[in-house]
Amino acid sequence: MRIGIIGLPQSGKTTIFNALTESQAKTGDYSGVKDPNRAVVKVPDQRLDVLAEMFNPERLIPAEVEYIDVAGLTRGASDDEKSEAAYIAAIRQVDELLQVVRSFESETVFHPEGSVDPKRDIQTVNTELILADLVLADKSAGKLEHQVKVAKTDETVRHFEILKKCKEALEEETFIADLEFSEEELKFLAGFGLLTQKPMLYLLNMGEEEIKKPKYEKEDFAGFLKPSRSCLVPICGELEMEISQLEEADRPLFMEDYGLERSATEEVIQESYSLLGLISFFTYAGPEVRAWTVKEGTSAVKAAGQIHSDMERGFIKAEVIPFETLKELGSIQKAKEKGALELHGKDYVIKDGDVVMFRFNV
Numbered sequence: 001m002r003i004g005i006i007g008l009p010q011s012g013k014t015t016i017f018n019a020l021t022e023s024q025a026k027t028g029d030y031s032g033v034k035d036p037n038r039a040v041v042k043v044p045d046q047r048l049d050v051l052a053e054m055f056n057p058e059r060l061i062p063a064e065v066e067y068i069d070v071a072g073l074t075r076g077a078s079d080d081e082k083s084e085a086a087y088i089a090a091i092r093q094v095d096e097l098l099q100v101v102r103s104f105e106s107e108t109v110f111h112p113e114g115s116v117d118p119k120r121d122i123q124t125v126n127t128e129l130i131l132a133d134l135v136l137a138d139k140s141a142g143k144l145e146h147q148v149k150v151a152k153t154d155e156t157v158r159h160f161e162i163l164k165k166c167k168e169a170l171e172e173e174t175f176i177a178d179l180e181f182s183e184e185e186l187k188f189l190a191g192f193g194l195l196t197q198k199p200m201l202y203l204l205n206m207g208e209e210e211i212k213k214p215k216y217e218k219e220d221f222a223g224f225l226k227p228s229r230s231c232l233v234p235i236c237g238e239l240e241m242e243i244s245q246l247e248e249a250d251r252p253l254f255m256e257d258y259g260l261e262r263s264a265t266e267e268v269i270q271e272s273y274s275l276l277g278l279i280s281f282f283t284y285a286g287p288e289v290r291a292w293t294v295k296e297g298t299s300a301v302k303a304a305g306q307i308h309s310d311m312e313r314g315f316i317k318a319e320v321i322p323f324e325t326l327k328e329l330g331s332i333q334k335a336k337e338k339g340a341l342e343l344h345g346k347d348y349v350i351k352d353g354d355v356v357m358f359r360f361n362v
């Protein structure tokens, strides 16, 4: 999974990138154009730790997420009709966006709009996303319109209609994610990497003093966030970055001092997963215990295919035990004795936390 971090200049994107990825990228060096920061992190999952203890495997492989932190979006970023800004191109390929919204006050950190106003900033950024998509949809529709004139096929007409629908929605400031499409239409649109089609998680970047006395409540943003399924997580970016730089053993005490119940990193990943409709399952084949990520509703045979195409082709059955049951019983051996391993066929729908052994034949 790939997640792009966006927001206005100096809203705290790189600070939060560092917190999420335990990186040390330079913060506060506003310079407009720069290469994106990238880092891959292992998805923290306490269930995997329990399994590690139970199986004592040679290798423990968590799921991974890549974060891409780009330069700040500015007003008019999408005005250039000829070439798309490189940092916008860089986020067209991600699965989900994190929009960092500044709530912290600071005498020393400048605000491109002159004052702290999260709702206005969200609007500014979202307008840029809409414009960037509009330019792209317009260009592509123009090309198709030409094709429709010179060599009309049913397909070109259909594709042109899809883009027209997108353009009309964007002109009304509707995000593409809030439109209805058929499977086939979605397949066609997937190639464009429309920014307003991506799930978005908003991170309200608070100052330290806001932990105890929040300036804004989540409810203040209800009905305001786009696309409509989005949600907002308040996070204290600077503190989270400090926490990420501590030794793991020192973190709980530090967090307690500031009245933080858990690190925001885990919450961000959880919310990111649920926005994308992703779940985790686990396998314990041979020397390896491993976490896998699939879309909710994935069948056992497709899940096997994600591991290896041979496993999909030669699929026989899946031996499944829910994580909680396995944890209670204490070991696979015990689970076998108790007959707690369920046998499922191809069409079984994988559930979050399933511990699975695939039986296959090649």
Ligand SMILES: Nc1nc2c(ncn2[C@@H]2O[C@H](COP(=O)(O)OP(=O)(O)OP(=O)(O)O)[C@@H](O)[C@H]2O)c(=O)[nH]1
Pocket: 007, 008, 009, 010, 011, 012, 013, 014, 015, 016, 026, 027, 028, 029, 030, 031, 032, 070, 071, 072, 073, 104, 105, 106, 109, 205, 206, 207, 208, 236, 237, 238, 239
């Ligand atoms: N007081 C305070 N300062 C913060 C907070 N989060 C970030 N900053 C500061 O804000 C400045 C900008 O932070 P960055 O993380 O570099 O912001 P950015 O969004 O990546 O900036 P650009 O990449 O230039 O767009 C830095 O000096 C940070 O130390 C916060 O929660 N409180």
Ligand SMILES: [Mg+2]
Pocket: 013, 014, 015, 027, 028, 069, 070, 071, 072
């Ligand atoms: Mg930055």
